[in-house]
Amino acid sequence: MTHKEIYKKIAAVLTFVTVLIAILIGGFFSVYVAGKTDGKDTNQAATDLYKGQMEASQRELTSAREQITKLKLDLQRSEDPQRTVALARPNCPVDPATLELLQEKTSPAGMSLSVPSGQTLSALDEHLFISVVATSFATSPFRYIATLTLGSPGQASLKMDNVEVGNVIQYQGVELRVLTISAVNVGFSVTRR
Known part of the structure; x- marks a missing residue:
């Protein structure tokens, strides 16, 4: 080649x-x-x-x-069958007219109250002060929760985190039931024990 x-x-x-x-x-x-x-x-x-x-x-x-x-x-x-309870739709603000109607229907020893987030209101002739520090949206499961502070004249205040609808709180001879929680306010039923 x-x-x-x-x-x-x-x-x-x-x-x-x-x-x-x-x-x-x-x-x-x-x-x-x-x-x-x-x-x-x-x-x-x-x-x-x-x-x-x-x-x-x-x-x-x-x-x-x-x-x-x-x-x-x-x-x-x-x-307590005499008590009328407001049924609020989930994630909806409390209707003030409904809470006022509830207040009229409750016994003299109790009342319903709607407290806006970031504010303090008194209940039961200023025997109890309720502060809604904040409301927030939680997941797993999805719901609104609140941070509350309760106070009474001459008594130590009580701060609670992660309060949910249906919680019952006993404080200084008062029973506080959480009826509704929304982004802007919290609805309570307050009765003396």
Whole structure:
């Protein structure tokens, strides 16, 4: 074989190897791009599935919370059938007219009261002072909670965190029931023991 023939064969082999490498690189990028696009579709499908499950869980949670509130109110009614209790829709502000109506219907030893967030009001002829320090929205389960401070003349004040609807608080001969909590105020039923 001559040098020219050897160079031609080497050139042919190099051309073949170059074309083969180019095909392999092109194939790799084609598979990579196709896989990346398929991954986006799979991720979107998984995200949509989890969103749907979360929405269904939130609906079930809202239904369960409404049932719990109804059961708490039924329990309060069964303890004292003379007392009228306001049923507020979840996450809605308290209706002041309803609370005033409740106040008129309650016995002279008790009253209903709506305290705006960040304010202090007195109850039972200034025997009890109720401060709503703050209200906040909590998750797991979704609900409003409040931070309260109770005080009475000449007595130590009582601060409570994470107060929820249905809590009953005994303080200085007074029973305080939390009827509603919203973003702007807290509704109470206050009675002397």
